[in-house]
Amino acid sequence: MKKIVLVCAALVALIVLTSAKKKDGVMTKENGVYVVNTTELGKNVDGYIGPTPLKVYICKNKIEKIEFLPNQETPKYWNAAKMHLQNKWDGMKVSEVKTAQVDGRTGATFSCNAVKENIRLAVEYYEKNK
DSSP, X not given: OHHHHHHHHXXXXXXXXXXXXXXXXXXXXEXXXXXXXXXXXTTTOBOSXXXXXXXXXXXXXXXXXXXXXXXXXXXXXXXXXXXXXXXXXXXXXXXXXXXXXXXXXXXXXHHHHHHHHHHHHHHHHHHHHO
């Protein structure tokens, strides 16, 4: 009887701890794909003019795609950064992101650096909270 009570108590504790996990809106899960939104994570990661948020889609520990969110960057330079970086991480293992050498785009250096930092933050968050 004591074993049953201890097992039940352990299960209740596990459920309480699991349900207490922070729900901050940074990461969601849709059809098996984790989506990390860097709007809050990267609020201090500026391109040339300001924050450059992204959504990073991760499935089976690989980056599936990057979605560039609205920002205040100069469209000409932001579009150049997007075109250059859009698919650079597609299919990359999460474990490879930290050491990946992804080149930026001349003329859009600040924007490219901000994108790379946002992706690093997204992957770091994913690893800690999946």
